[in-house]
Amino acid sequence: MNNWEYSESIESEKIVNIEKKYGNFIDGKFVTPKSKQYIDTISPSTEKILSSISIGNQQDVDYAVASAKEGLKKWSKTNPSERAKYLFKLARLIQERSREFAVLESLDGGKPIKESRDFDLPQVAQNFFYYAGWADKLDIAWGNEQYKPYGVVGQIIPWNFPLLMLSWKVAPALATGNTVVLKPAETTPLTALLFAELCEEVGLPDGVFNLVTGDGSTGSHLVNHKDIKKIAFTGSTGVGKYIQKSLAGKDVGLTLELGGKAANIVYSDAALDEAVEGVVNGIFFNQGHVCCAGSRLLVQEDIEEKFIKKLEKRMQTLNVGNPLDKNTDVGAINSKDQLDKIEKLVNEGVADGGDLFQIECELPKNGFWFKPSLFTSVQANYKIATEEIFGPVLTTLTFRTPEEAVEIANNTEYGLSAGIWTEKGSKILWTADRLEAGVIWANTFNKFDPASPFGGYKESGFGREGGRHGLLSYLKVSS
Amino acid sequence: MTDIKKTYKNYVHGKFVRSESGKVYSIDLKEEKYEIPLTSKKDLRDAVTSSKEGFKNWNQLTMYNRSQILYRLSEMIEGNKDSYISLLQDHGLSKLDSKNDINHAIDTIVWYAGLVDKWEQLTGNLNPVAGEYFNISHQEAIGVTFTLSPNSMSLNKLVKAILPALTVGCSVINFSDKNAVIALKLSEDVNNSDFPSGSLNLLSGKFENIVEDVGGHVEIKHTAIYEDISKKSKEVLGQKGSESVKRISLLPSTSGLSSILPFIETKTVWHPKGK
Structure with missing residues (x-):
């Protein structure tokens, strides 16, 4: 782990002219x-x-x-x-x-x-x-x-x-x-x-x-x-x-x-470093305040240990802090209410028996902040595995076979998005056909375009x- | 010699069944009076169980195969045309109107049969996103669909309340009230057209008896109402349906491409391009 610090690079607020009161x-x-x-x-x-x-x-x-x-x-x-x-x-x-x-x-x-x-x-x-x-x-x-x-x-x-x-x-x-x-x-x-x-x-x-x-x-x-x-x-x-x-x-x-509770499925034959990037982007983009966030990591059992290690290492490099700093990766939680919701669900996750990993970082004194978090040792019935947290919190579940991955992925009332990571084309198509979700990202995540329809099952x-x-x-x- | 009168029954999972409640209601035609099943809540639940399996069965078939099964239905009706004409006449239609209606129904079925392996080419497409991605909007059937027939004495209108959903791959539970004898007669030809079990179930009864359960049943993914129902029924359906964000279509289109749109889900898949 390197200890290099980024110098601040703050975007000026002067460009905006905010009225005291709006009608x-x-x-x-x-x-x-x-x-x-x-x-x-x-x-x-x-x-x-x-x-x-x-x-x-x-x-x-x-x-x-x-x-x-x-x-x-x-x-x-x-x-x-x-x-x-x-x-x-x-x-x-x-x-x-x-x-x-x-x-x-x-x-x-x-x-x-x-x-x-x-x-x-x-x-x-x-x-x-x-x-x-x-x-x-x-x-x-x-x-x-x-x-x-x-x-x-x-x-x-x-x-x-x-x-x-x-x-x-x-x-x-x-x-x-x-x-x-x-x-x-x-x-x-x-x-x-x-x-x-x-x-x-x-x-x-x-x-x-x-x-x-x-x-x-x-x-x-x-x-x-x-x-x-x-x-x-x-x-x-x-x-x-x-x-x-x-x-x-x-x-x-x-x-x-x-809402959504998207599964981001990582098969053992995925390009793991790319998958790590995709999983990080999938959940920490916009502080996880994303309805289609890849909030459930489904990782194939035989690579779980290796993958989680890589993931934690990558998470530790995320810069949390001032939204106007151009180096910031994860900004502030949108409101006190939302922060309370996230904290409550995460506390429940710990109480249920989930293992919580949070990155080491200093959070600003004022404002609403939550450290990028990862849960492992999670059972499918924990609230953190079923409810939308809408924050920078990733929950890990494991599977053995593609059939099981699809079953876990679809085992939710939501159906907005899903992710698939594998280098095998036929497996992408097989999995995509079976996932009940309106948007499916294969070997990528959280991509949007005005020309691309978005919406849920x-x-x-x-x-x-x-x-x-x-x-x-x-x-x-x-x- | 005594004429034998036919007993019409519900058609569920490829079988002709009475209501588990044993209840019936009468449809009094010019010549004949029929006592037909008054579908109960339990009957509806049984039909949904069947339809859930039917959705899988129907979707396991290729589009080409499904297309041929629908075409087969038109062949069966053609062969039994005279019996449909006399049934419609018994419903009060003139011979000419009856004949026209059956001919139109056959045309409708042939039209949808030919659409089965084409509709996705008309509704899905590649999306030209600004980046190096393959991005396609693939189309899928929503799933178990409940349709309420219009009360018209018409085979053509009946099949128009069934085929749009069936064409795109939904399994259909069709419910008929005043025109139910026509629907239950149709079930005989459905039964002879190689439809997989549960892909199309036909029930008769009073909609107000089951409306709450149609709205509240989470396994019914879509409800399409082809009859102008009461405000009360609409409210009950919508309120119960909202508990599971159910798709509900009131008086949807019955012709052209727009007729199938309510029954499809769009699944958009992205993949990066690269070497």
Whole structure:
């Protein structure tokens, strides 16, 4: 183990200009919230207050939905090629201001600048660019049948990839001719608010994109609004089920992208060093705040010892700390609430009898932090092996045969993603055919692309985002 | 000489069975009156057990094989056309309307038979990702599917509530109420078409008796409702279904590519390219 230290390389915060207080973005402009209720949004790496945002109430949501309904009149008459141009322009503006967005994202959410700069922002811009091109090709995307937009769409997004989730939702919805009311997560609203400024700048017609900040109560007003024709939600399976239940019997479209407990299967004939990299990336990317994180390592029994040794060695090289430091690999946990959840589950894992390995590192005094962790000697029924931890915690299980690997991998109510590591092509295809998961990474992990559909099987939700398939989440067959 | 009247039964796992409850309900046609099974909750559970195995059995076959089995069904109906025509006439349709309906049903089955080994080429695709990766969206059947037939006196409408799910590889539990005699008659030709056990089960009864169980049964992966059911039933189905994030389609498309879309899951697989 080397003892080389990295010198600090801090990205300046000066590039961002954060207002003291934000309102909602409705009807093409920022407006004072009717709720008059505010909460602070803080930086999870310092606990410093960044700004104050509104908790939208029923009246705020009513106003936003009415604006989106009015906006639909114009948007549905806008030539599809013109719709495309707005989205292309947005993509360009995001590229131009991506450094500002990246710093803001890392400040507000705690993720390493390396990730917000090199992953989130490039993907966000590409998403708008990709879906812009579909806007005037909807008639050839899925054959000659009549597909129509839903109308006013309500979108609720999580805090783990705030702006990226916005782009996954907003770009296809607008490309297909819907208008949007978006509610970002209460802990990470700032990049969405900056995005609203860009909508103003490109001259997007009033009411086409509306933003109401708030918490679960705001989301609930949106879900239950009588003029909403479709809800798109990304978040926990618990909330997803609540939304599906709320919409039962109503003629409202729904797509859900929910939790996961992905198996990352390492066969003994895998390229082990590459697999170690993939497993590390699979769980520690974005502090493990990833619904498709490879949180269950399934390693073939005969290589377990060797593999775990390599893995622990590699984990020890992870830099945990200031998200704005360009050398940081693992940033801050997004909120105190989330940290508490992670700690509780990890403590239970230890109490159940799991062996816990945590890397040696110094954690900053302020803010919310959790050391990258690895559990071995785990039984399949432990909570850490079945529940989504949504943090930098990897749980190891072993298997002897491919059949057993598939059985363990599928033994969960989730079905979002999975990983396969082997140098044998036929084994990849055999395994992939049998895994119940919407995204499967073979000899890689956590790869995303606007052209690639993403979404789950089973209780990980329904509907796809990304690619040609992502269009179907915002179109319905007209009868 | 006395005419012999046929007793219609549910069709589960390749067998003709009565309801375990022993209960029946009547369908009173112009000429005949039939007492047919009033499917119970237990019958539904048995059908799901069968359908789960049926899903495996159906998916073990090649697409070419499945395609031929569907085509075989159209051949069987063609051979028994007259008996279907007279049954529809007994349901109140004119001879011409009955004949047209059967012909349309045969055309529908032939259309889906020909789609079995093609649909994935129309719905799946390679994805042009920005990087050195092979990335493909492969398509799979969701699994055990419950379908509620429309109450129309029509074989064509009935098969349109069965074939989209079956075509993509789902096993189907079809449930019929007012048109159930037509469905149970169809089961005889299904039985002679080499469908593997459990791939297609046909039940009769009152939907409101089992709606809660259809919604709540976690092994039913998809529920497609081809009839305009009551608001209450929709709510019960949706609320119970939400407990397992069940896919529910209300009045889905019954023609073209859009008819099969509700029944498929998209599985996207990535692999790096390299030397």
